[in-house]
Amino acid sequence: MASSTESSLATASWEQIRELFPLDPATTHLNTGTVGATPHEVIDTYERVTREWTGSLANIYPPTLYPEYRARIAADFGVDQDELAICHNSTEAIARIVAGLDFGPDDEVLTTSHECFSLLSNLNLAHNRFGVRITIITLPSGPDITAEEIVALFEAAITPRTKVMAFAAITLYTGTRMPVRALCDLAQRHGITTVVDGALLPGMLEADLRALGVDFMTGSGSKFQCGPLGTGLLYARNKVFPEHNPLPLPTFWPVISTWYPLLGEMPKRTRTSVETCNMGDYLQSAGSANIGRAAALADACDLWNRIGRRRIEERVLELGWYTKQRVVEHFGESALYSPLSDANLHAPLVAFKPFRAPEDAWNINKIMAFVDRLESAHGIWIRWVEFEVPGSPHIHYAARICTHLFNHHDEVDRTLKIMVQLADEMS
Secondary structure: OOHHHHHHHHHOOHHHHHOOOOOOOOOEEOEOOOOOOOOHHHHHHHHHHHHHHOOOOOOOOHHHHOHHHHHHHHHHOOOOHHHEEEEOOHHHHHHHHHHHEOOOOOOEEEEEOOOOHHHHHHHHHHHHHHOOEEEEEOOOOOOOOOHHHHHHHHHHHOOOOEEEEEEEOEOOOOOOEOOHHHHHHHHHHOOOEEEEEOOOOOOOOOOOHHHHOOOEEEEEOOOOOOOOOOOEEEEEOOOOOOOOOOOOOOOEOOOOOOOOOOOOOOOOOOOOOOOOOOHHHHHHOOOOOOHHHHHHHHHHHHHHHHHOHHHHHHHHHHHHHHHHHHHHHHHOHHHEOOOOOOHHHOOOEEEEOOOOOHHHHHOHHHHHHHHHHHHHHHOEEOEEEEEEOOOOOOEEEEEEEEOOOOOOHHHHHHHHHHHHHHHHHHO
16 A cells, blocks of 8 residues: 555544444444454455465465465564464464463362353363363452452462463453553562463554563454454463563464474474574464465555554543443442453453343343344344452343444444333333
């Protein structure tokens, strides 16, 4: 794309940027936490590259290492090609990370009950397979929670057996932006490996994964990054930068790899900032792959760069903050499950109780009907979520609004007005 166009995107209005997406004007998409909207040019890239490769006589295997695409995307997140693999989604990335860790029956993983099923199910698999102990803490929820409170909960749960801390960068249920750097500092002080489910991070926040200090992180390509379905990212720390994470690289087995040696061992892992093996290549080499999807994901990342990742982050967080304020006005602050007081925990996912009666907070049929009616009768797509609340004997069910760069304030206002009316009708 021409530099003049790049410049125009960096200063374009949000109404103009919305036109980059094939959004149906009759619907309101407030559920990017489940799936984003793919821009026109990203769809065009996927179709073009797929056509170029279909029926060609080119050798498909070298390009499936995605060297160019991985290098471009890795730079967007402060890391290198040797630390990044493009996979099908964040779920696959989590499964490969958990399966590749060197677990034994004396090891323990510390995690939370607010994690995506993709993480919890794979940890349970490790428990059943290797005897790993899984310790689950329940995160606090509500407007007054703080980062210090979250870190203290993790610190109190660490034992001499704790080998891994696994948690989300942004929780998909309450939209809590976890204090990742503080949790990684805690883990490093205890020699613990960190596995971060960052499904919601790419495309939402401007992030330097190395500076965050994480050992492993996953990311979705099709949520806030708005790439094609079936794309995700797997980051595996492959070098030691003491200013970010001084711990030695953890033992890690690159499962699902045709690059792994047929005989002998992999090169020894480095203890410096210079790689001794390209872990990204080991993870990426898994037979034939979809070249078009990788190209389209790289294009989606380039589009974000042209608009400005920091600009997008500010827009997304402002819309989320606006939503929280409107929720408080319509439903009261006590209806919020998402953080409000601590701005460091803020994210554009807002979970709240739409019904007045306290017992409706654990009525799954009522929240399901509420969300279904919003979509079928009003063309508004949100999501209901379920999670544990400390001290409550019930699973709580909430409505979750999720804003992104293509949304606008009028959509939020209209949605909440309709939600108030619908909640009153259903009470």
